[in-house]
Amino acid sequence: MNPGLDESNAHLGDGKALWERYERDGYLFFRDVLDREKIRKVRSDIISVLQDYGVIPPEEKDVPVWTGKEVPDFLEIHTKIHALKSYDEMRTSPALVRIMEQLFGVPVYSWMNVDVRTQTPRMVPITSIHQDYQVFYRAARFAISWIPLMDIGDNVGGVDIALGSHLSVTEADYGWSKDRYYTGNAGAVLPALTEDQCGTFARTTYNAGDLLVIHDKVAHRSLPNTSKKLRLSMDVRFQPKDSFIPWYAKITASDLERYNRELNEEFIAVGATQDQIQRTLWRLFWYEGGEITPERITREMQHRYPVPFGHSDADLTL
Numbered sequence: 331m332n333p334g335l336d337e338s339n340a341h342l343g344d345g346k347a348l349w350e351r352y353e354r355d356g357y358l359f360f361r362d363v364l365d366r367e368k369i370r371k372v373r374s375d376i377i378s379v380l381q382d383y384g385v386i387p388p389e390e391k392d393v394p395v396w397t398g399k400e401v402p403d404f405l406e407i408h409t410k411i412h413a414l415k416s417y418d419e420m421r422t423s424p425a426l427v428r429i430m431e432q433l434f435g436v437p438v439y440s441w442m443n444v445d446v447r448t449q450t451p452r453m454v455p456i457t458s459i460h461q462d463y464q465v466f467y468r469a470a471r472f473a474i475s476w477i478p479l480m481d482i483g484d485n486v487g488g489v490d491i492a493l494g495s496h497l498s499v500t501e502a503d504y505g506w507s508k509d510r511y512y513t514g515n516a517g518a519v520l521p522a523l524t525e526d527q528c529g530t531f532a533r534t535t536y537n538a539g540d541l542l543v544i545h546d547k548v549a550h551r552s553l554p555n556t557s558k559k560l561r562l563s564m565d566v567r568f569q570p571k572d573s574f575i576p577w578y579a580k581i582t583a584s585d586l587e588r589y590n591r592e593l594n595e596e597f598i599a600v601g602a603t604q605d606q607i608q609r610t611l612w613r614l615f616w617y618e619g620g621e622i623t624p625e626r627i628t629r630e631m632q633h634r635y636p637v638p639f640g641h642s643d644a645d646l647t648l
C-alpha cells in the first residue's frame with residue numbers, strides 16, 4: 331500500500347520544525363498554501379501556448395484536455411512557456427518565497443531555470459528515478475518546489491518520492507557501464523538507479539495551491555498519466571541567496587536544454603563513452619559551462635571526478 335505524504339501545514343511559521351522535518355523525511359508537503367488565482371493564470375497561459383500547437387482543443391480554457399496530438403519534441407513549446415510573464419513571476423511569488431525562506435532561515439535565490447511538465451497521457455519515457463543533486467552534478471545544494479498547476483488525481487500521475495532515500499542513496503548505487511549511450515533529444519542521462527535501491531515510494535493526490543518541497547538528494551520519479559488530460563506542473567529550485575549560485579541556475583530551462591543538446595552532438599561526434607560523458611558534464615556543470623568544441627570536449631573527457639558514479643573502480647578502467 332502507498333504510505334502517502336504527511337502534511338506540514340501545522341508547522342508553517344516555525345522554521346526550525348520545518349527544517350528538521352525536511353532533513354528527516356526528505357520532503358515537506360503543504361495543502362493549499364499558494365495563490366490559486368496566480369496558479370490559474372499560469373495554467374491558462376500554458377494552455378494557450380499548447381492550443382497554438384494543437385495539443386489542447388481551442389474551446390478548453392481551464393482544463394488541459396489532450397487532443398491526442400503527439401509532440402515528438404517539446405523544446406519549442408517549452409521555450410514559449412518559459413518566456414510567459416505569469417510563469418516567470420511564479421518563482422518569486424510571495425507565498426512561495428515566504429515558505430522557502432522559513433525553511434532555509436535566510437533570504438533565498440529562486441532559480442531562473444524553472445522546469446515545466448506538460449506530460450501527455452501515456453507519454454513515454456516519463457522521468458525515471460533520479461536525485462536532482464546528481465542531475466545537476468552536485469555543484470550546488472538546493473530544494474525543489476514542485477508545484478501542481480492543476481488538480482492531479484491518481485490517474486493524472488504526478489511525482490512519486492522514495493522516502494528517506496536522501497539519507498541512503500549515494501553515487502555508488504548508480505549502475506555504471508562502459509556502454510556508449512545516446513538518447514537523442516533527451517540528451518545524456520545519468521547512469522540508472524533502480525527501484526530496489528531506493529526503498530518505499532510515496533505520493534498523494536495534488537491540487538492547485540498545494541506545494542511539495544523535495545530535498546535535492548531524494549530519489550523521485552514521474553508517475554504515468556493514464557487520464558485524458560495533460561499533466562501540468564512546474565519545478566522551482568531555491569537555495570540560500572549567499573550560497574554559490576551556479577551558471578545553469580541563471581539561465582532558462584530551455585536554454586540549458588539547448589546547451590545540453592549541443593553537447594550531446596559533440597559527444598556523438600567524438601565518440602565519448604558513458605563514463606567520459608559523465609566526467610565532462612561534471613566539469614562543465616562545476617565550472618562555467620562555456621564553449622563546446624571537439625578539442626575542449628576531448629580534453630574534458632580525460633579528467634577524473636572526485637566521486638565517480640557506480641562501483642568504485644570506474645576510474646581505474648579507462
Ligand SMILES: O=C(O)CCC(=O)C(=O)O
Pocket residue numbers: 447457462474476488489550551552553563565
Ligand atoms: O514532475 C515530474 O514528473 C518530475 C519532477 C522532477 O523530477 C523534479 O522536480 O525534479
